[in-house]
Amino acid sequence: MIADETSLPALVKHFPQLVGVDMEGYGAALGSYETDARFLFVKGISDWADPKKGDDGWRPYAADAAAALVFDFLRVGAITPRQTASPSPQTNGQPVIFSGTIKYEFCKQLGLNWEDLADVLNPKVTNHERLRFRHGRWCEDFWIWLEDRGRLGELPAALRTIGREELAQLFES
Secondary structure, eight states: OOOSTTHHHHHHHHOTTOOOOOHHHHHHHHHHHHHTOOOOOOOOOOSOOOTTOOOOSHHHHHHHHHHHHHHHHHHHTSSOOOOOOOOOOEETTEEOOOOHHHHHHHHHHHGGGHHHHHHHSSSOOOHHHHHTSOTTOHHHHHHHHHHHTTOGGGHHHHHHHTTOHHHHHHTTO
């Protein structure tokens, strides 16, 4: 839950027509965004949040309706589990490492195809991770992102998937 003096004014600044905020849902969404965890927030609403809440039978109904929605989402496959990453190619148990020269040539030739490459990786680079990449230095930041996760060894196969055979060969020379 977010219950501080800055969160609500910041939301109203960006969304001036905002009428209300579910602070628990906002807190879960913010935590999910910051950690790249997916979440689904469903809440049954049964009153007007007034001090004279009575038990007029709507609370059990709202809880049942919220639970039914979640079960239907799960039943029809609207929420799917994340695919886990396949192990990165490694040599003698160590992550694959490439020289600075290969990094330089790779980034010089890749251009804006880095986004296609980021999409075909499994798991892919999330949108909020992409926003952290510096404008004009996307490829270098993408390389560091892969390197930090021990995933540089996935590049040749991913490059072939997006039709960049000549770049895939750069890693095999």
